[in-house]
Amino acid sequence: MAWIGVALGGAAGAVVRYGLSQLLAQRMGAFPWATLAINVTGSFILAFLHPWLLSTVAAPALRVALTSGFVGAYTTFSTMTWEALVLVREGQPAVAAVYLGTSLALGMLAAWMGWAAALALGARS
Numbered sequence: 659m660a661w662i663g664v665a666l667g668g669a670a671g672a673v674v675r676y677g678l679s680q681l682l683a684q685r686m687g688a689f690p691w692a693t694l695a696i697n698v699t700g701s702f703i704l705a706f707l708h709p710w711l712l713s714t715v716a717a718p719a720l721r722v723a724l725t726s727g728f729v730g731a732y733t734t735f736s737t738m739t740w741e742a743l744v745l746v747r748e749g750q751p752a753v754a755a756v757y758l759g760t761s762l763a764l765g766m767l768a769a770w771m772g773w774a775a776a777l778a779l780g781a782r783s
Contacts (some may be wrong), residue, residue, distance in 0.1 A: 665727065675732045
């Protein structure tokens with residue numbers, strides 16, 4: 659059952675990521691804002707869901723469907739690194755470094771905020 663949940667969650671996460679990245683890319687220009695936003699929100703969601711789902715009666719199949727499936731497909735490390743490489747190849751290594759550093763810093767902040775939000779709502783740590 660977990661495999662089916664991961665597949666369904668992954669399909670949903672990939673579709674949401676694609677739609678959101680298309681929407682944001684149209685509105686925000688050349689800098690990879692869409693991937694940054696997706697990875698930061700994904701960091702929050704995963705850090706929130708993990709302790710929150712462990713503190714509920716959620717079935718293990720649901721937990722893995724939402725975390726490994728949905729969030730795993732929603733976020734995208736490979737796209738982030740590809741976009742950074744493109745920036746470097748286009749002669750913008752400083753922009754690439756800022757992009758990667760910002761992604762990491764905001765991702766960690768978002769994860770901390772997600773974890774804190776779950777704890778504030780009664781999840782176990």
